Amino acid sequence: MPHLRENNTALISALRGLLPSESVLADAEDMRPFECDGLAVYRQLPMVVALPETVAQVQSILRLCHAHGVPVVARGAGTGLSGGALPLADGLLLSLAKFNRILNIDVHNAMATVQPGVRNLAISEAAAAYGMYYAPDPSSQIACTIGGNVAENSGGVHCLKYGLTVHNILMLKVVTMEGELLTIGAETLDSPGYDLLALMTGSEGMLGVIVEITVKLLAKPERAQVVLAAFDDVMKAGEAVGSIIAAGIIPAGLEMMDKLAIRAAEDFVHAGYPRDAEAILLCELDGTHAEVSEYILAVRDILTTGGATEVRTAADEAERQLFWKGRKSAFPAVGRISPDYYCMDGTIPRRQLPHVLRRIGEMSAEYGLAVANVFHAGDGNLHPLILFDANKEGELHRTEEFGRSILQLCVEVGGTITGEHGVGVEKIDQMCVQFHSAELSQFHAVKAAFDPSGLLNPGKAVPTLRRCAEFGAMHVHHGQLPHPELERF
């Protein structure tokens, strides 16, 4: 396609007019680090990478791409797990890495204004001097950026008590595909008109490019303490979670791991987990000193009554950190015991946990692939890690099939295909399971309201009806996913 190539050459040379030469990368070698995000099974080199450092540059780049009809994929640290930042071969990859400054910390109003390339943890580190912090803490918080967190509506282990990204931001500055700068939300607790802040959060770079974020800061709790409980039965652990909540206690974090995950984590970081347990629960309580003491006693009681074989309160801050280190290292720990693993991200109503774990166990046997389960038990977000070897013929394919079955199961029991990792390219077909065609059409219409040209991150997050029809047809022989309302192509 000579026309396309000419267009690309024109675009790249125009870009060099807008940005310093080192901020425009067009050689394959230079663009290699941008070819994938955290979901590395999908790789694609973009046509060109741009690394702007001012809002005006972002506006110019978007205007230029809009004029040339070139699609744009925005990218933060590239730690996303659903391929949301996967480049397009004919598109521009817009890296926000140079937007890495904390612009203001306003202690009196408990907020901070930051650029999108600031790392999640860096906000809390900067706020620590004032006894404050930014609550959402995805496991990747050392590396992931706040811009990406907003785009994905990231969670973390403290969501049940402190909410997701959407609950912890106030205002965004966003550049539209036409290059217009919008202010969405406000520094006040709400803003006039529709709640575009909610719409923008978790929109996976499809509605606008975020160039500034105002987040809420919270006072750091006086004390946090964690209780570890071991169970000889996964079902009992699941029951205990419900009992803690029924007692009127909202833990700051409530995590569950099954046997395979426990052993992998223990072998990796020596967190002191009981290797013979079928499941462990980590229950973190935070608040004032007296409050934490009161809740620790109550929780220990509930866990013991619920049949825990062992209940341990962290002896000191070092042990508390160690208990968490085991949990936060669960993914890399599983990475050590298997050549590859595939991380799923469904959410289910908590009461469905026994049924879902049993079904995953059965499917694990059917597919001949082992699964380690780590579970944000407080908020129902399940991360089954499917162990596989990509070098074995057909195993990746079988793993993906297995993963799809797990997500369909999550939808069947009233849950969702993604709790915090996003749809991206990875779960785009599963969107057809969760939503029917009128809902998907409504999503497309919402996108068009922000991006009429459809050039922002096209092909991600929301499938076309045609794609769903094909996906549905593909799966009819399983006797599942009836989509009688869809046209077949």
Add this chain to the structure above:
Amino acid sequence: MSDSDISAALQQQVLDAFHKETPLSISASGSKAFLGNTSRGQPIDVTGHRGIVEYDPRELVLTVRSGTTLHEIEAALAEAGQMLAFEPPHFGEAATLGGTIACGLSGPRRPYCGSARDSVLGCKLINGRSEILRFGGQVMKNVAGYDVSRLMVGARGTLGIMLELSLKVLPRPSASITVTRVCNEAGAVSSMSALLGKPLPVDGACFHGEQLYIRISGSAQAVREARSKIAGDVVPDADAFWHALREHQLPFFKRNGTLYRVMVKPATPPLNIEGTWLLDWGGAQRWLYSDEDPASLRHRIASVGGHVTAFRGGKQADEIFHPLPASLLAIHQRIKASFDPKNIFNRGRLYAEL
């Protein structure tokens, strides 16, 4: 009242309206009819669509039909020791959850435990094409698709008729006390702002009649501990005070004239605007009776990064809500058209252009 599902009948009415391009004005008990611009159109009544669909206290999730009254919902939650964390104002005996969510109203607990919008997990709605759509769900974490459920909060029915809502609920704190002390407005603002930086279980802060009121809630131990760190006298029957504040039943709200809702950053020093003030939400939501020209008032508040609504007693034919910049208004119009292409729902209720 018994539960009933009238979604099919509502859908038929919307379909007729869609074909005939008849504007519809969504109504329930009418408790919030005073709030917003006058809506034009034939009334479509959702009060018959009522009942709790699902409530499992262990899940902390409640799913109800939109015509269910707040009274019924709060009674069911109280029985399980739980509550709506956003402490919604009712503004009427028969107030429904649908109206509360459509207006996006939250009470004194809002700055500390989240807003109506923060509680919403999922929504089933009828859009302007008469399609029944479901967004979000009954789980806390869900990032599949755009967050349309929360978009409905505060949209004042302009995007569709909400049929069912799933909300996150929370345990009621086992203990609560309110302390009060005399101070001036500037002192109250700085005290309330300082509380934001302290790890104390505060869930209400208000300045009214030269008195600062601070509510502390949580476990018995936590409340006792926090009480010793906050100066002031304990208010007897504090629930009645917060209830009267939430429902605008304090004598302050009995004035004549226009009541403005002024939203500013909480630490904003007292604004030099002629009128009578009451500060709620730790200073972030301020109520003002003023005779000042609405346009100049908007200008003054906007200059400190805030916005203002003519909440009660304004001219409902005029602009009630803070005007939007042109670029945002254009996006609002396109969003409106994407849900309601024939502009049948609550025409003009939020902005004349929607």
